[in-house]
Amino acid sequence: MSFLPFPEYKFPELRDITGDFLIEKGVELLMLDLDNTVAPYGAETPSEPVLRWAESVRAAGVGLYIISNSRKEGRVKAFAQALGVPYILRAKKPSPRKPREAMRALNVKPENAVLAGDQIYTDVLSAKLAGVTPILVKPIKLSNPLLALRYVLEAPFRRLRSR
Template identity: 40%
Template sequence: MAPDRGAAGRLNRLCPDRYCPLGVTEIDPGDLVRLGIRAVLLDVDNTLVGWQREDVPDAVVQWVASLKAAGLRLYLVSNTRFPRRLARLAARLDVPYVRKAAKPRRAGFLEALADLQVEPSEAVMVGDQILTDILGGNRVGMRTILVAPMAGREFVGTKLTRMAEAVVLVWLRRTGRL
């Protein structure tokens, strides 16, 4: 993680270490282990399931199992306003979760890392939103992986955020950061 050098440093905090246009199943557990990663923090909506949905696709269920089989520790870090649904998803995937993440604030990420007893440098945040998942993960010094959002209906506020993110993605590509 580069030190913050004013505006440029803050912009770099929007830059993921990797972008996966096909979603989380592109991420190979072995690659993470080889990078020294011990813990994977996961966004939920549009990363593991469609927005407000509870049906985790089979491919994602298998991917989660493959991470566990590789010895990686998992944690859900979601900004959802539906805590009961989050609890059910966490139970179904058998993965612990942060109750009030408030990404991109640091507290939720730090709570997950403390519970797992893992340093930020040994963890990666995986999510579909630059302004919450990637910014937050970078702020605590974790690696970050941006995934393309799962298709479907979503929160109107998220749609506005996506417009801002589209601008950021173009900038990251033009400046060779992605």
């Protein structure tokens, strides 16, 4: 696996990552970025469709784990509780440390884990460094101009895949 931050898979949104797809790929653990992946910045609770999606993934036998760079404990915790999944905040992605911690806690090997997120330089890179398969989803909402600029800078990586 190359360490360049190319996503292995790309999906328009989180809900397109189905339990069937994950099982077919031998995935036991799906680690999730929170902001702009599970919900837009500022949202306080997951939407009904996202709740139903999380339930279906779990029913397929795949574990979920929120790995967020956010510092807002109350908010991250609220999402994790609503979805019924464990969480880590202040993850400092692209550091692979917290994804590794989550895998250790659940006794899942990197080759049986994926990390889904909307950003190349945090989520995809963190996945690569942790040895897990990165899945890139389109950001839910680009509300602020700095964030929009960041996505422009990431464009060359978004267009490509590692294979």
